[in-house]
Amino acid sequence: MAIKRRDFLKMAGAVPLASAGPWVRTTRRSGGAAKRPNILFMMSDDHAYQAISCYDGRLNKTPSIDRLAAGGVRFERSFCTNSICAPCRAVLLTGQYSHKNGVIDNAVAFDGSQTTFPKLLRAAGYQTALFGKWHLKSDPTGFDHWSILPGQGDYYNPDFITGGVRAARQGYVTDLITDQALGWLKGRDASKPFCVLLHHKAPHRNWLPDPKHLDLYKGERLPVPDTFFDDYATRSAAAREQKMRIADDMMPGYDLKLTPDATPADDTPAEAALRKEWEGCLARMTPEEREIFTRAYAEENEAFRKAGLQGRELAEWKYQRYIKDYLRCIASVDDNVGRVLDWLEAAGLAEDTVVIYASDQGFYLGEHGWFDKRFMYEESLRMPLIIRYPREIPPAVNRRDMVLNLDYAPTFLDYAGCGVPDEMQGRSLRGVLRGRAPSDWRRSVYYHYFEYPAVHSVKRHYGVRTDRYKLIHFYHDIDAWEMYDLEKDPRELRNVAAEPAYAGTRRKLEAELARLRTFYQDTDEARFLPKK
Numbered sequence: 001m002a003i004k005r006r007d008f009l010k011m012a013g014a015v016p017l018a019s020a021g022p023w024v025r026t027t028r029r030s031g032g033a034a035k036r037p038n039i040l041f042m043m044s045d046d047h048a049y050q051a052i053s054c055y056d057g058r059l060n061k062t063p064s065i066d067r068l069a070a071g072g073v074r075f076e077r078s079f080c081t082n083s084i085c086a087p088c089r090a091v092l093l094t095g096q097y098s099h100k101n102g103v104i105d106n107a108v109a110f111d112g113s114q115t116t117f118p119k120l121l122r123a124a125g126y127q128t129a130l131f132g133k134w135h136l137k138s139d140p141t142g143f144d145h146w147s148i149l150p151g152q153g154d155y156y157n158p159d160f161i162t163g164g165v166r167a168a169r170q171g172y173v174t175d176l177i178t179d180q181a182l183g184w185l186k187g188r189d190a191s192k193p194f195c196v197l198l199h200h201k202a203p204h205r206n207w208l209p210d211p212k213h214l215d216l217y218k219g220e221r222l223p224v225p226d227t228f229f230d231d232y233a234t235r236s237a238a239a240r241e242q243k244m245r246i247a248d249d250m251m252p253g254y255d256l257k258l259t260p261d262a263t264p265a266d267d268t269p270a271e272a273a274l275r276k277e278w279e280g281c282l283a284r285m286t287p288e289e290r291e292i293f294t295r296a297y298a299e300e301n302e303a304f305r306k307a308g309l310q311g312r313e314l315a316e317w318k319y320q321r322y323i324k325d326y327l328r329c330i331a332s333v334d335d336n337v338g339r340v341l342d343w344l345e346a347a348g349l350a351e352d353t354v355v356i357y358a359s360d361q362g363f364y365l366g367e368h369g370w371f372d373k374r375f376m377y378e379e380s381l382r383m384p385l386i387i388r389y390p391r392e393i394p395p396a397v398n399r400r401d402m403v404l405n406l407d408y409a410p411t412f413l414d415y416a417g418c419g420v421p422d423e424m425q426g427r428s429l430r431g432v433l434r435g436r437a438p439s440d441w442r443r444s445v446y447y448h449y450f451e452y453p454a455v456h457s458v459k460r461h462y463g464v465r466t467d468r469y470k471l472i473h474f475y476h477d478i479d480a481w482e483m484y485d486l487e488k489d490p491r492e493l494r495n496v497a498a499e500p501a502y503a504g505t506r507r508k509l510e511a512e513l514a515r516l517r518t519f520y521q522d523t524d525e526a527r528f529l530p531k532k
Helices: 005-012 063-070 085-094 117-123 173-187 237-241 269-284 287-307 311-346 405-415 500-519
Strands: 038-044 073-075 127-133 145-149 159-162 165-168 194-199 353-359 385-388 396-398 444-449 461-466 469-474 480-485
Touching: 038 311, 038 405, 063 311, 063 353, 063 385, 085 117, 085 405, 117 127, 117 194, 117 405, 127 173, 145 173, 173 194, 173 311, 237 480, 287 311, 311 353, 353 405, 444 500, 461 500, 469 500, 480 500
Parallel strands: 038 194, 038 353, 073 396, 127 145, 127 194
Antiparallel strands: 073 385, 145 159, 159 165, 353 385, 444 461, 461 469, 469 480
């Protein structure tokens, strides 16, 4: 875009909803405590807000994450810009949308020469370290120390790449990531502030619980979402043609721990890849671990085989197996969040450390019959975000302000007293966290998902979400619009895009969507389409 910012500001004044525009930047440094705080960012992979008890206590209990929330700010309107693993991590680092930082999907390698907040913090005197899942297909840059999982990593006895050297470590991945982070913290230069990124693999698919949590929820029947048997009646083909239904698209062995799978001769190429990965998961276990793991499922698996379930009963059985394993993995995450909080308190650092807990995006826990993420519907778009800094942030629940993972990098830089580069598209949350959001804080968010054709077959789409409404455009091999009134239809079951009563609201949303696409410089719909 050749247009200058000041000229765009003048033109944008006439656009509907302009008073909510993201183009009005906050002061680059918001001031605050004279002492620069430490920054400890804990991020899990695919941790849905529905599976955190301070957000929604119907499924599970997360006492350690709740403890963090009790002393900080919990955001109810926290969203991602592109609901998929690698892009969300690139957004975290750069403070830029996917189309700007280049990581539009999981296939693209991150360009480590870009400006990132760890580089800027390191240049400003912070010690920087990264532990756990990286998933960006290039070596980390901007860190004094890093130890990452190759690719998705393994739950049991995983390999880590530490400073370029790959080696296996004995233990469960969630514990090991925390062990490394705490070990580094204990040996750091205590005269300098630190920034640590602690990135858990859990609870990413294929949900292998640690031995001590294998029996959690055994014999219980967890609640099934109201929309589990959604028929997608009013929606576009995008909702019907996805491949992420619990009832239809989970693998018996890899996902559901039913062994053996169908014979290899029956596998599709995708199923063959999952079979190979499942065999690799089991191979990483010690004989003792494999015996414990197999025994934990044996009785239920035998009962399942005898029952001969079909239809709705079979779908609900799969849901119960999935959700219990998912929550068991989260139990380990919560345990380790507690370990980190305990260490900060014992070390006398709790008051001087900005502690953040987030997920890389949201996740479906059976809503609409799905697992995974990707779609712009609420369960995938919305993500947990909890921030605690006792010296400056009063405990609160923020139900009003719309925040994005785009805002993390500017926030960290603000707390460190660093300038925020103009190329970063997010805004610091520092004023929002103190209960004093700028008067021009955003009232709408922009979203763009690119990874199609690909796994799970979720079509490309972009859209806008306001306080009450959501408008989505699916494109590429489809041209379809969906619109939802979130006040009347919070579960997003009724697409009102074509209803006359909403025609005026749709026009306003279309104008707002066009404005956001122009501001964020994402107006070329064909730019990232696959080459013929």
